[in-house]
Amino acid sequence: MTYIAKPKLRHPSLVPNKVGYTRRDYEGKVSTLCAGCGHDSISAAIVQACWELDIAPHRVAKLSGIGCSSKTPDYFLGASHGFNTVHGRMPSVLTGANLANRDLLYLGVSGDGDSASIGLGQFAHAMRRGVRMVYIVENNGVYGLTKGQFSATADRGSKSKKGATNNDSPVDLVGMALQLGATYVARGFSGDKGQLVPLIAGAMRHGGAAFIDVISPCVAFNNHAGSTRSYDHVREHNEAVSRIDFIDLAQEINVEPEPGEVIELPQADGSTMRLRKLHKDYDPTNRRRAMDHIQAMDAEGEIATGLLYVDPKARDLHAALNTVVPPLNGLDEQALCPGAAALAKINAGLR
C-alpha cells in the first residue's frame, strides 16, 4: 500500500457530475504499481464509470484480496468504504457486508491468483448465490506480487519470462461464471478503455452477480513473446462480440459507431442498456449459446470480449433469503431482539 496522498490541487476545468463531484473526487492515493501495469488502467476505468454514473463515492464499498490487483482499491475511490481482506477471501467478506447493508454498491477487486487458486471456492459460491456485486478479476496470468509464477488462468503452452512452459490447463473464470449462474458476464482488456468503462458501468447498474474478467498485462513478468497475456498478443487476438452503447437512454457513452444489430435491455433499476451485437449469430441473452460461441472462439485462439451474457431480470441473494430491506445498523432493539414470544413462534414452526 502507498502512503503518498495526491496533492489537493484541483484543475479549475474539471467538470462536476450531477451529484457535484469531479473525476478527481473518485481518485485515490498515488499508485505504486509498475509503470505500464494494466491494473492502473482498470482503476482509471472504475473512476470514469463512477463519475459518469453520478455515484456518490461514499455509497461504494470496495473490497479486495491480496496481490498487485488487490492493492488497487487504494488508488481509486479514496472517499469510499474499503476492506483489504485476506488472500482469496474477498467474496465471503463482501457477502457478509452486503447482507448487513444492501444500500451500498459493492465492488470486489481480485486477481487471477486470488480468484482462480486460493479463492476459487469463494468465487464460485459468490457467483452461484447471486450476490449483488461487481466482481472484477484483473487477469494477467501470473502472480505479479510474488514475482511472476504462472497462475491458474495461464494458458497451456504459454511461456514464462525465463522460458519455462506452462503444462497445466487454464481455469476459465468466464466459463465458470456462466456455468455457475452469474447474471452479467463480461470480458474486457485494460488496453481498451472505450470498451471497459461501459462494461463496468453496466455491471454497476446490474441487479445481481456481475462478473468482469479484465485481461490486464503484467509488464514486469508476463509481457514477452510466447505469453498469451501480453499487450501484443491480446491486441492481436481480442475479438469483441458486443459493445454497450448506452447505459441510460438519457446518458450517451461516446464510442465509435460500429455496425451490428442493436438490442435494448431494460435493467432492474429502471435504466435501459443498449447493446450492439458485433457477431451476427451471437445472442448475449442466451446462456448456453453464449458459452458455445465463446468456446468456439477460444478453440480458434480468439479472445471473446464485450458483454458476453446478461440476464436483465436477475434476482439477488436478498430476494432469495427474503431479508429485511433497511441496513441492519438502522434497526432498533425491538426489531433485532423481538423477544421470547417471537422465538417460541419460530421454534414452533420448525417442529
Ligand SMILES: Cc1ncc(C[n+]2csc(CCOP(=O)(O)OP(=O)(O)O)c2C)c(N)n1
Ligand atoms: C494465504 C496466502 N498465501 C499466499 C500468499 C502469497 N501471495 C501474495 S499475492 C499472491 C498471488 C497474487 O496473484 P494475483 O492474485 O494474480 O495478483 P497480481 O499480483 O497478479 O495482480 C500470493 C500467492 C499470501 N499473501 N497469503
Ligand code: SF4
Ligand atoms: S509486478 Fe506486474 S502486476 Fe504487479 S504492479 Fe508490476 S506489472 Fe503490475
Ligand SMILES: [Mg+2]
Ligand atoms: Mg495475477
